[in-house]
Amino acid sequence: MSALAEILFGGLFQGSLYAMMAVGLALVWTTIGVFNFSHGVFMMLGAYIAWQLVELGLPAAVAFPVAVVVMAGVGWILQASVVRPLIGRPNIVLVVVITTLAAGSLIENGALTIWGPRSKQIPALIAGNTTIGGVGVSLHQIAIIVITPLILAALWMFLNRTRLGLALRAVAQNEDASHLVGLNVTALYGLAFAIAASLAGLAGIFMGGYRFMSPVMGSDPLLKALIVVVFGGISSISGPIFAAYLIGFFEAACSYYFGLYWTPALLFGVLILTLMVRPEGIFASRSRGLA
C-alpha cells in the first residue's frame, strides 16, 4: 500500500513540474517552430527573482506573482533579441538552438555572478507536513499537485475559449494565412514566449520551495521536459501534459524499484524506444498545431 502511495504521490508531483515545463516548450515549438534551449534557465531565473523579492522583504504572496510577471517580460525580451531577428532563415531550427543555448548560458553565468554559488531556498507555498496512505509528504508538494492542473486548465481555456488564444492556435498552424487575416504575428510570437517563460518561472518557484536552488537548477528539468515532449509528441499542448504525468509515474516507479541511480538510464531507454517506434510521439498527430 505504501509503495503504491509513494509512487502515485511521487509521480503526481514530478509530473506536475514536468508538465509546467513541457507545456512551455510545446507552446513555443507549435507557434514559432523553434526549440527553446533557454527554457531551463527561465525556471532558474524565476526562482531567483522570487528569492530576491522575498529577501527584499516582500511577502511570498506578492513576490511570487511579481516574479512570474517579470518572467513573462524576460521571455518576451529573449524572443525579441535572439529569436525574432532570425525568423525566415532557412536553417532557423538549428540557429535558434544555438542562440537560445548561448543566451541561456549567459543568463546562467549572470545569475552566478549576481547571486553567487551558495544554495538558496524560497519559502514553501504552505509550510508543514502531513501523512497520506502511510507516506510523509509536505503540504508544499500537495499544493503543487493541486495548483498545476488548475493552471494547465486555465491555459487550455485561454487557448480554446478566447479570441487571443484562437489567434495563437492559428499562428501555430499557418503563418501566411495568419498574416492574411490581420493577426499581429510578431506579437503572438512574443506572447508564446512570455507564457512559456512565466510557466517555467512558476515551476522554478515551486522547485525552490522544497529543494535548494543553484544557477544550474534548470538543466535537469529541461532535460526531463525534453524527454516528455519527445515521448508525448510536441504537436499539441495536451500531448505533453499527459506525457509529463506518465513520465512522472514512470520515474517514481523506477526510483522506487531500481533506485535513483538507474532512473535516468531507464528514462533515456523510454526516449530511445519512442524515437524508434513512434518518432512523432505517442499522443501526436503529424501536423503542428495547438489544441
Next chain:
Amino acid sequence: MNPILSVEGVTAGYGRVTVLHDISLEAGRFGNVGLFGPNGHGKTTLLRAISGLLQPKSGRIRFDGQDIVGHSARAIVGAGLIHVPQGNRLFPDLSIADCMALGAYSPRARPHEAENREKVIKLFPKLAERWRQRVRTLSGGERQMVSIGTALMSHPRLLILDEPTLGLAPKIKDELCASVMDISRGGVPLIVVEQDIEFLLELTQQLYLVNHGAVATEIKPGESLDHGEIMSMYFGH
C-alpha cells in the same frame, strides 16, 4: 472612377531572384479584374506584394489612393484589402467556426461579424452543416469555401482570389464560380487569378496577361477576345 488599387512599376522577388520586373496595372476602374498567364511568371508574387507578405524592391502600390508599400499585412487587411491565397492551405486543425471568427479579427471587421456570418452561410450553406468540423476533414471544394468565407468575414473592400478553382472537380468548380459571381454582384470588387479563361471572361471586365513578371497585354472592356487569340498569347505565335 478612380482605380481602387494601382500597381506602379513594382519590382519584387525572393532573395537575389527577381520575379516581377517593373509591373504596372490598375484595378477597380472598370469593375472586376482578371489576371492570367503561364505558371511561374509572377502572378502569385504580385499578389503577395500587394497584400504585404512580400516587400517590393521598388515601385508603388496604392490602395484607395494611399501608398501601402512598407505597410504590414495586418495594416493592409485592416484597410480592407483581403487576399485569399492559392491552394486553400488554411488552418487545418481549426473548425469552420474558428476560421470565421479569425476572419473577423481586425477591428474594422469585428462590428460586422454577425452580418457577414449570415452572408457567408447564405452563400455557402454547406459550411453551416459542418460548422464545428475541422478544416482538414473537409473536401477541397469545401476548404475553398472556407477560404473565401474567411475573407468575406474580413469585410473586404477589395477581394483578391488566387486560383480559386485550382484542382476542383468540374461540378464543384461550377458551383464555386457561381458563388464568386454572387460575391461580385454583392458589390465587392474582385481581382481574380484564374487559368480558366472562360470564367474570367464571364466574371471580369478587364484582363491582364502576366508574362515574364510584367504585363504582356491588357484587355480593356469592349475589346473581346476569342479563345484562339488567348491561346496564341499563352504559347506565342
